[in-house]
Amino acid sequence: MAARSLQKAINVFPSSVDLLFQNQTARAKTAFLNLCVTNLCTSNSRLSAEDGSNHKLKHSYFHAHSPYPLSGLTIGGALEKTTEKFPDRECLVFCDTGIRRTFSQFMEEVDQLAAGFIKLGLKKGDRVGIWGPSTLEWVLTQFATGRLGIILVNINPAYQVREVEYALRKVGCKGLVSSLHFKTQNYYEMLCQIAPEIERSPPGQLKSTSLPDLTTIIMMGESQQPGTYRFDDVIKIGGPAEVAEVHDRNSELQFDEAINVQFTSGTTGHPKGATLTHHNIINNAIHIGERLGFDRDHDRILCQVPLYHCFGMVAGVLCMAVHGAANVFPVAGYDPVATVKALEAERCTTIFGTPTMFIDVTTQAELMKPNLPCLTKGVMAGSPCPVEVIVKADEVLGTKIQVAYGSTETSPVVNLMFRDDPHDKRTTTVGRTLSNTECKIVDDQGNIVPIGAPGELLSRGYCVMLKYWGDKEKTKSAIDQNGWYHSGDLAVMDEEGYTRVVGRIKDLIIRGGENIYPTEIEDFLHTHPMIDDVQVIGLPDPRMGEEVAAWIRLREGESITVDEIKEFCKGKISHFKIPKYIKFVEEYPLTITRKVQKFKMKESFAKELGLID
Incomplete structure (x- = not known):
């Protein structure tokens, strides 16, 4: 067992060990690893306790322990180390241009x-x-x-x-x-x-x-x-x-x-610049890859999620840099038909995507009937992941989908499934916290809630961003004095540490993996000379997760059509922010203090459109 443990200590984070002992003798390095092995057996019981297998949690706090140190590598250093290890291994494939590296x-x-x-x-x-x-x-x-x-x-x-x-x-x-x-x-x-x-x-x-x-x-x-x-x-x-x-x-x-x-997206209607360090994103890539098995297998990732997004940039190409996993890009943008073709032609082992992407890909795969003997892994993230979508992807693609949860501010992944998690946990929760990260769920007073009680999900650790660029006040509101990042998401934790996200405190709309904040759209629509007031909400959609909807009150005596409103938006705001549903109203549901009750708007409009019963 000690030999296996020593080999695991060397294999999982070789770059970390090399970094720690780059100026030391081989004897010092060996002594350190032997010490790790000596403590690894005793740490196993502690690990079991931390991951919830030997005891049941009473309060909604979970710390995912790891026997391995965090890496001190930079982005460039990580790529250099992996290149030295796998110089002739393929790392990048761009199918539409035929480029390979x-x-x-x-x-x-x-x-x-x-x-x-x-x-x-x-x-x-x-x-x-x-x-x-x-x-x-x-x-x-x-x-x-x-x-x-x-x-x-x-x-x-x-x-x-x-x-x-x-x-x-x-x-x-x-x-x-x-x-x-x-x-x-x-x-x-x-x-x-x-x-x-x-x-x-x-x-x-x-x-x-x-x-x-x-x-x-x-x-x-x-x-x-x-x-x-x-x-x-x-x-x-x-x-x-x-x-x-x-x-x-x-x-x-x-x-x-x-x-x-x-x-x-930010609460003022303008995007906030989440500022990330080498340490944030390199270690997140390490821990993502560790849980997905990239540290053991020579994986080929079908990366259809965009690189400008943390999902593609960190889970995709940074996992390439730290684990040696190849990244395959079907097209520069997004095309589910090209994705299915690339999965087969490039013998991909892993596919990344938002729920919307998986809906599209499984639909095309049923039509095209590709031969995918190598495809076993899949990561779904970016917006709420319906059970039906996960199950369908597993059936059609032959994967065992692992749901990931996090945010740009947390580099991005905080929670991620294990492949051998029970089916009900794997399809209805976002799994447990990644190694070297803490999560807790708190009430309005900041107190940790009992197991099973809803509250705001907070996270702390290496993954939390440095700051919002140029926004000290917004940084302070997002990261408290104890280093906890406040997600704004409502969640519930069970006695084994599995977390289920049940809603959002903020009014953030997530459409096909794109974060959309209503205030930004409201501010833009207010620039139209005929509009007196506007309120933007998200409505459920079986494919996109949510669609943007707007309730508009026109100035007295003005008249305009839905198509004219949409035409006004084109070329001025991103296409995914243009409201799909528009309703002209005389008034909004209000509280006694004149605050708009958006939850009532969402419920009544969704019923009116036949989106819910």
Whole structure:
């Protein structure tokens, strides 16, 4: 048993052990591992107690213990370690373009791009936005910025002009790496609407009144756009001196430093910039992979979730960097038919997706009848996961779906199923907390509630974000003085530590995995000259999880149609934020203090539309 335990200690977190003893003798390293083994047997009973198998919880607090230390690796360091271990293993596949990369090929390109960034004058602490769908250039930018300590700012590909402007201004981006276009959007033209100076500025010398911090724009694609660099040129301009400097700069980085900003909806109607460190997302990827078996198996992940989202960026490509799992992207955007084809052609072992994506993929798989002998794992997350969707995916795809729960602010995963969890737990809860993380459920006074009682779900540990960028007050309201992140979700914990999310304290709408805050849409619709007041709610939808609905009160004497309201929204707010259902009203259900009762609106409108009984 001791030999098996020693091998497990070496295999699960080899990079952590190497990091701890990089300046020590082999004897010191062996002594440490032997000490781990000596304590591992005694820790097994403690582990059993922590995971709820030997005792029943009385209060809604769960701490997932782990015998292994947290990793002190940075993003660049993690990729470097894995490349040394698996240089010739395939790590990335982009099916629509035919692009494939091994770890050694990818590592070389990452350092070449980082060298190009150095040549352009970008340095540690600068913010560089990335705007576009899932492509090789996106992943290269993620790791090249990570190698230099440049803070990557994820920008939703569906953002419209004013949303992009807000994101770039909020974080003070000095650089932007952007696709030329995606779907119906021409990103370069949109940028020129924000900053007309781009077209008449030399590359790297932008001076804009609307985007005062932005100087450097790098466009993907073959054509040269005025005022910008071509991505393919930037990756070539760095020489041996700059590549050497990449290694020097990477070695000086600290794992607790900020490295990523991801926008999440906020209570004021504007997105908040969740700021994450190397430590946050590297360790989350380690623990996700550990629970999914990526640390033991050579997995091939079908990653149809977008890279700008924490799900794709951390559970996808960072699991590649720390565990050696290949990532397969069917298309740059989303296409369930392409997903089914890629699952079969690339012999994928794992599929990621939101419930909406799994509904689409299982529907297509029933029609296409693919041969999927390798596919055994699946992770469903991003919005509430109906039991029927989980069961259907397992039946059609041959998976054993593991539901994940978390938020951008927690890097993102806090809870995740084990593959061997009982069926009823696996399909009706979000599992138990990941290793080295605490969760508790509290009442309105902040007291831990008894088992089975609902309350707000809080989490604490390495996974909690550093801050909301430029928002001290919002950070304080989200993370209390004891380090607990307040999710705003209502949940119930059972005596074994399994958690079931029963609702949301906030009015957040989750449509197909996209977080939508009603206030943002309400503020926009209020700009229409005919609208007097508007209230936005989410209504249940069997495919998307929820759809956006709006109750609109017009100014006296005004008249407008539903189609005209939707046309007003097009091109001004993201397509997924445009209300599907619109109702014109004279008044809203109110409390005695004149507060709108949205829960009454949701219930009555859903019944009116036949969405509920």
